[in-house]
Amino acid sequence: MKPLSTLFPLLACLLLGALPVTAADPNENPALAGRLPDDALPKSDEEYKKRLTPEQFEVARKKGTERAFSGKYWNTKTPGTYRCICCGEPLFASGEKFDSGCGWPSFYAPIDAAKDNVKGKVVAEHADRSHFMIRTEVTCRRCGAHLGHVFDDGPPPTGLRYCINSASITLDPK
Numbered sequence: 001m002k003p004l005s006t007l008f009p010l011l012a013c014l015l016l017g018a019l020p021v022t023a024a025d026p027n028e029n030p031a032l033a034g035r036l037p038d039d040a041l042p043k044s045d046e047e048y049k050k051r052l053t054p055e056q057f058e059v060a061r062k063k064g065t066e067r068a069f070s071g072k073y074w075n076t077k078t079p080g081t082y083r084c085i086c087c088g089e090p091l092f093a094s095g096e097k098f099d100s101g102c103g104w105p106s107f108y109a110p111i112d113a114a115k116d117n118v119k120g121k122v123v124a125e126h127a128d129r130s131h132f133m134i135r136t137e138v139t140c141r142r143c144g145a146h147l148g149h150v151f152d153d154g155p156p157p158t159g160l161r162y163c164i165n166s167a168s169i170t171l172d173p174k
């Protein structure tokens with residue numbers, strides 16, 4: 001039996017050494033600070049994995065879905081700009097956020113949509129036939145991050161509901 005005084009430093013070393021392996025440090029994600037320059041965009045899943053939390057990686061890079069009412073922003077009313085968690089691109093603004101009651105942050109338009117219902121360029125749409133449904137997936141056009149889906153049951157003026165995972169976005173308060 002070793003004396004405790006030698007075991008404790010050993011234990012501390014093991015714990016500290018294990019931390020970077022088990023969870024990405026969100027503070028190491030430069031997209032939290034602002035829009036990444038083109039040459040700073042990750043090029044592989046491995047690079048994204050190092051920057052994102054496990055949930056962010058699963059949702060944004062692997063097309064996962066966070067549980068309803070579990071995400072950071074479903075009920076947020078703070079004014080500001082929502083940017084892509086992967087590349088920092090501004091995607092949605094608080095002014096177009098509305099209370100959909102569905103448990104995910106919902107917007108009636110992307111940040112660069114025009115009033116005449118042109119959907120803008122920052123968000124791309126793709127047909128999604130997974131889970132026995134026909135839905136329209138929306139991604140960050142710049143880096144391909146999965147954001148969520150868009151439905152046509154939203155409020156005026158667009159009638160659209162962009163149902164977005166909190167894990168795919170980060171809010172810059174105004």
Ligand SMILES: [Zn+2]
Binds near residue numbers: 142
């Ligand atoms: Zn992006």
